Ligand code: FES
């Protein structure tokens with residue numbers, strides 16, 4: 001194998017952020033042309049400081065490798081959790097490198113061979129990671145053209161690339177393939193000339209619809225998720241849990257459990273794991289463990305939590321303000337005040353948190369259902385005081401994440417048990433583990449006071465979010481006098497996030513869009529205007545106006561003279577991760593049973609450039625479908641630290657019969673940068689149904705979810 | 719107490735010396751290496767562990783291996799014949815009836831069972847028949863489309 005090196009810019013520093021020596025990297029991935037890539041704009045990849053300590057590496061990192069057979073391997077720390085980036089990233093790569101899509105192989109979520117990444121969340125993959133990958137591809141193409149130019153003795157400017165074949169534009173017979181250029185070589189290239197990234201509009205694959213490329217192995221059962229893996233000597237773990245979240249282990253006797261054949265019980269501080277080669281036996285042995293706990297008293301439950309949040313001594317951070325609120329209210333003809341309660345919700349992915357941990361000599365390998373493999377690698381290295389290059393995290397297929405697989409508790413537990421037992425440990429959380437230790441969508445309260453003048457223009461908007469953050473509350477309507485205040489946990493006060501909280505698909509935006517859009521609707525009523533016309537009159541964001549109009553067109557919306565009209569049609573809109581959505585729904589209310597049937601939901605979405613319209617539509621429909629559970633069913637019931645919903649028997653999510661016809665339009669914005677697509681359509685569903693309920697009945701509900709009992713109660717009050 | 723349990727698994731006679739009270743789901747996954755059948759809840763409420771027992775869709779998490787003695791068990795791994803996908807599997811691919819794919823094996827097995835029982839199934843009946851299988855990603859509309867398409871294809875004598 002020839003070893004070539006050009007333009008080496010590594011400043012004497014041979015280790016990169018994986019903690020790995022570069023030659024080890026070559027050993028792992030083999031020969032070919034490897035393009036090490038220096039990200040130009042690190043902020044693009046990691047726009048926020050949380051949740052990791054590391055940032056995108058400042059040194060070179062491999063993103064692409066071209067094999068002797070012309071296959072292009074693309075290494076990314078992103079993971080596929082169902083959102084379909086496994087295909088949209090291939091589209092982007094195929095276009096930028098001019099190769100057929102089948103030639104691109106994604107290698108994802110392996111900390112040893114993939115470049116560092118902040119995590120797959122926040123719909124960042126396409127909008128932020130995409131541009132970096134595109135530069136890597138453009139650089140790779142530059143390398144290939146340079147090699148081809150040398151080989152064919154033709155100036156690079158005279159070369160053209162079609163389907164991975166580089167040829168002389170003046171003499172098409174003179175050509176060489178990517179594979180041939182890579183053959184018998186081991187080249188590492190470091191380019192830092194900023195390459196031209198071609199305009200999206202010139203592309204063949206980007207902007208066209210493609211189906212998933214992983215469905216064949218997912219319909220045959222071949223696709224491997226973490227829990228499906230097996231290594232020699234592996235034991236299944238079940239973990240001893242307290243009856244309440246506040247439980248602290250005081251004593252434990254596992255002598256009976258150890259009598260179950262093949263059982264080992266290990267303890268590491270508070271963590272007690274029952275291990276057996278056989279999952280069922282581990283489960284049975286766990287039942288024989290006798291443990292005592294002390295419990296802290298927690299007063300709140302899922303009903304009193306909202307009042308506690310309002311009463312608590314909380315912070316008050318003004319996030320945005322403009323104009324003069326007091327003066328604004330003086331201009332108002334009508335003032336409306338609304339209080340909204342949104343409960344804790346579980347992520348409830350069907351695959352529970354799982355991890356397999358294996359120590360071999362001085363090395364730890366953890367396979368985990370995780371959205372954040374590099375954070376996990378850090379945490380493991382810290383916990384066990386191991387160097388980073390001795391800790392490898394691999395993420396197989398993930399059975400749904402929605403933000404909930406970012407904290408990696410199960411992986412830490414598996415690794416601790418593996419350490420304590422000296423055996424490889426597979427931990428598959430039970431559904432009960434999941435419903436106690438998930439990091440839930442936070443409960444929260446909104447208090448909104450706002451008013452309109454005689455013209456129906458919003459003159460004052462005083463918005464308070466309690467314990468639920470403000471994502472999604474940005475000012476998209478014309479509100480000259482406004483203030484958005486976030487109230488949250490104050491140090492040294494009792495925690496009100498009784499259940500652990502974390503990002504839940506479009507974190508906090510569900511709550512804030514719900515609040516804003518119910519309030520806007522109430523202002524429309526006060527103004528005696530149709531809710532579409534009221535919104536169009538008060539919106540100032542042009543993208544939002546266009547999106548709303550697109551939804552109204554698709555729905556065939558006809559404004560009504562009076563509101564409520566009795567038709568059961570609702571409107572709601574919002575923005576998330578740069579994307580704008582507008583939704584219109586039609587429902588039917590059974591006033592006897594309190595049941596709501598959703599007949600139709602229409603959604604328009606402006607997500608900037610859309611790489612894969614079919615994939616984006618699937619995500620949009622998935623968001624709306626998931627949100628129906630949020631809207632009608634989901635609520636974590638708890639009393640003190642005792643979680644009452646521990647499985648799907650009482651925690652209900654969307655079922656087939658609840659899903660209406662979903663129609664959607666993705667606005668053509670090929671000239672705009674791409675925005676997120678995995679979350680936005682979820683945010684407006686609660687409000688669109690709430691507003692449709694008002695249009696049908698003249699009644700309003702201010703607490704989620706809209707259960708039949710709450711519907712009947714609201715009807716009684718109306 | 720261990721017993722010898724003989725049953726048909728994906729068309730092959732299978733013999734296990736095993737405690738008959740062991741859960742079928744875990745016997746399939748651990749003892750027999752068939753990990754296509756998924757664990758989602760363990761109490762019969764999500765459907766991700768669905769297999770066919772004598773052509774009937776059954777939750778393997780709520781069935782013991784003793785229960786399948788002498789019976790015919792088909793898992794997702796045994797649904798395709800001679801490398802040819804079952805019409806329901808094919809329709810799931812064609813209709814992109816999945817996202818994360820974790821509920822998929824259970825969905826497919828449940829649908830395959832429905833179609834055996836009722837080849838002339840209507841869309842309404844598909845919805846009712848699939849009602850207790852949960853999907854968190856929200857692939858519902860595509861799943862129903864896929865099952866409907868598979869029903870049509872199978873009725874077409876293919
Ligand atoms: S795992 Fe069997 S029904 Fe959920």
Ligand code: FES
Nearest residue numbers: 817818853854855
């Ligand atoms: S595809 Fe993810 S749960 Fe159904």
